[in-house]
Amino acid sequence: MPVTSQVFLSAHDESHLTRALSLAQQAAAFASPNPTVGCVLTRDNVVLGEGAHHYDARDHAEIAALRQASASGHSVHGATAYVTLEPCSHQGRTGPCANALLSAGIRRCVVATVDPNPLVRGRGVALLRSANVSVVLLDPAHPLAQQARRLNDAFAHFIQHRRPFVTLKAALSADGKLAPPSSTRTLALPHWITGAPARADVQLLRHASDAILTGIGTVLADNPSLTDRTGLPRRRPLLRVVLDSNLRTPLDSRLVTSAANDLLLFCSQESAAASDPRAAELTASNLEILRIPSLHHHLDIHSVFRELAQRQILSLLVEAGAQINVGFLSSDLVDRVVLYYSQTELGSGAISFAANSISPFGLQQRLLHTTRSTFPSDLIPNGEDIRIAGYLHDPWAGVA
Numbered sequence: 001m002p003v004t005s006q007v008f009l010s011a012h013d014e015s016h017l018t019r020a021l022s023l024a025q026q027a028a029a030f031a032s033p034n035p036t037v038g039c040v041l042t043r044d045n046v047v048l049g050e051g052a053h054h055y056d057a058r059d060h061a062e063i064a065a066l067r068q069a070s071a072s073g074h075s076v077h078g079a080t081a082y083v084t085l086e087p088c089s090h091q092g093r094t095g096p097c098a099n100a101l102l103s104a105g106i107r108r109c110v111v112a113t114v115d116p117n118p119l120v121r122g123r124g125v126a127l128l129r130s131a132n133v134s135v136v137l138l139d140p141a142h143p144l145a146q147q148a149r150r151l152n153d154a155f156a157h158f159i160q161h162r163r164p165f166v167t168l169k170a171a172l173s174a175d176g177k178l179a180p181p182s183s184t185r186t187l188a189l190p191h192w193i194t195g196a197p198a199r200a201d202v203q204l205l206r207h208a209s210d211a212i213l214t215g216i217g218t219v220l221a222d223n224p225s226l227t228d229r230t231g232l233p234r235r236r237p238l239l240r241v242v243l244d245s246n247l248r249t250p251l252d253s254r255l256v257t258s259a260a261n262d263l264l265l266f267c268s269q270e271s272a273a274a275s276d277p278r279a280a281e282l283t284a285s286n287l288e289i290l291r292i293p294s295l296h297h298h299l300d301i302h303s304v305f306r307e308l309a310q311r312q313i314l315s316l317l318v319e320a321g322a323q324i325n326v327g328f329l330s331s332d333l334v335d336r337v338v339l340y341y342s343q344t345e346l347g348s349g350a351i352s353f354a355a356n357s358i359s360p361f362g363l364q365q366r367l368l369h370t371t372r373s374t375f376p377s378d379l380i381p382n383g384e385d386i387r388i389a390g391y392l393h394d395p396w397a398g399v400a
Contacts, residue, residue, distance in 0.1 A: 013110055013136070014144065016040045016082040019050065021112070021147050024061070024084045027052035028151065029234035032210050033312035035115075035155040037061040040082040041069055041106075048074040055235055062087055062097040066104055077105030084148045086115040086137075087124040098124040101133075108134040112148035116156035116399045140396075149396050154210070154315035157335060157395035163305045164316040165395055167336040168328060169205060170353060171198065174343055176360040177350035178322060182221065197383030198340045202319075203230045205338065209317040211239035211308060215324040216248050225254040226319065237262040239313060243299050243324065246271045247279055247289070256285050263287035266304055268294045301333060326354035329363070337367055338389040340382065364388055 009017065023038030024031075030053075031037070037053045039061035049072065051064025059067065062083060069076050081087075087097040087109070101109065109128055114137065115121050128135050138145040149156065157165035171194045172178060180191055192199070206212055207230045214226060219242055228238040237260070242249055245268040249256060255263055265282065269291045283289055292303040308316060318328060328334050339360060353360040367390030368379065380387045 009110070009136070009138070009142075009144070012045050013082070016042055016047075016080075017084070017110055017112060017144050019047075020061075020082045020084050021144065021151070023050060023052040024148075024151055027054055028208055029232065030054040030056070032154070032235065032314050033158070035085055036151045037083065037085045039065040039084070041065045041076050041079050042082070043076070043079040048072070048076055048079055060088065060097045063100055066100060075105075078107050079105070080108040080110065081106050082110045084112045085152065086111050086113065086122070087128070088115065088120060089124040089127045096124075096127075098127045102128065102131050106133060108136070110136045110138075112138050112142075113140065113145050113152075114400060116152065116396060117159045121399065140400075153336070153395045156399065157393075158309070158314040160395075160398075162309055164211070164308050164313050165335050166316050166318060166328065166333055167205065167209070167338060168318045168325065168334045169202060169338045169340075170319075170325065170360065171202075171340045172342070172353060172360055173346040173350065174341060175345045175347070175350075176353055177346040178353055179221075179351045180346055181349045181351070193342045193344065193346075194340045194385045195342070195383045198342075198385040198387065201382055201387065202340070203228065205317055206230070206238055207232055207234065209238065209315045210236075210313040211241050211315070212317045212319060213241040213243065213304075213324075214318070214320045216242060216244040216246075217321045217323060218319075219244070219249055219253060219255060221321070223250075223254050224319075225258055227258070239264060239308075239311070241304070241308070241316075242266070243301075243304070245294065245299055247276065247282070249282065251278075251281060251285065256282065256287060259285050259287040261286050261288075265289045266292055266299055266307075268292070268299060270294055298327065301327070301331065305333075322352050322355040326357050329354060329358050332392075335393045335395060336389070336391050337363060338387065339364060339367075341386045341388070343384060366390075366392070 020038035020040045024036045028036045034055050040050045041048045049065040049069025051061050053061045081101055089096045089098045125135050154165040173193055206228045212226050226240045240263045242265050244265050247267045293300045378389050
């Protein structure tokens with residue numbers, strides 16, 4: 001359904017919509033598998049109520065804001081609603097928010113972006129306008145519209161394609177290497193390429209993700225924990241996923257010893273390890289093993305995606321080694337890339353980013369020269385390191 005949009009907002013409008021975006025951002029880890037949404041209700045520039053969507057609380061952001069306003073003794077008749085995502089107009093787990101706003105007497109609504117769901121897109125805006133509510137819908141090029149869309153990249157992608165939105169992250173040396181030669185590293189003395197600020201930024205990426213994936217090579221080489229260490233609350237644990245064809249994940253690894261029903265190992269149906277007694281020992285460690293088909297001696301990643309989609313995993317962060325990096329990139333399965341570059345060089349003998357077949361610098365140029373004005377790549381100093389991030393696929397492609 002076509003909808004019109006505009007770019008310009010008043011200073012008051014920008015302030016209240018920015019607040020709604022902040023509320024949505026704060027609730028990001030509580031909304032999945034639903035979209036992240038914030039709402040602010042005002043009249044005469046006075047805030048009457050505000051809220052954000054928490055999946056377990058069931059109320060959408062608009063309903064939460066209406067409830068807060070009512071609890072504070074405020075009538076919202078004639079008020080303006082600032083929402084980061086188009087109010088829904090259909091019955092789902094909760095009633096339609098557009099109808100609730102109409103029943104409350106809202107006379108104006110400022111919407112950051114339309115709903116990416118093709119089945120409902122534009123209907124909430126149309127319903128409000130049909131009831132003579134003045135609706136301001138931002139043009140996708142507006143910076144606040146871009147912020148709203150970035151908050152819901154994973155939802156927009158999942159609702160259209162029914163597979164997780166994949167972000168590939170890598171920490172690299174200045175010469176584009178993942179790690180020093182294996183002979184120079186030990187598990188007791190890990191080698192950090194980037195500094196503390198960059199590593200803290202990675203934790204925020206993990207916090208914003210539903211799941212994180214790595215391969216058995218990284219598990220054996222680095223013994224990672226792959227946890228969300230931000231200390232910020234989240235609705236459900238970060239699901240840790242390992243591609244482990246022959247089930248070689250050590251019982252004493254950090255992943256297994258910290259498992260709390262948040263660790264999923266994919267192994268090959270064809271592997272003898274699938275029926276090995278050790279599989280029972282692993283399963284007894286509060287983790288799950290799934291046996292899936294292999295294609296050309298590699299696990300079928302599409303089977304992995306189907307399983308994650310069934311578990312309502314909307315966003316998947318890949319932190320892996322060269323083999324998985326090249327596999328995902330060459331199969332065009334990566335939607336967004338985040339690269340952290342240190343100032344250190346590791347030399348020609350170091351471990352490559354993607355098995356020497358894909359250069360991170362070529363990938364970087366692709367990110368930096370994106371022509372999508374709605375989704376520009378960014379080059380951001382991060383302490384002594386540099387972060388370069390951008391999209392290989394626009395999750396909002398085709399959304400007006």
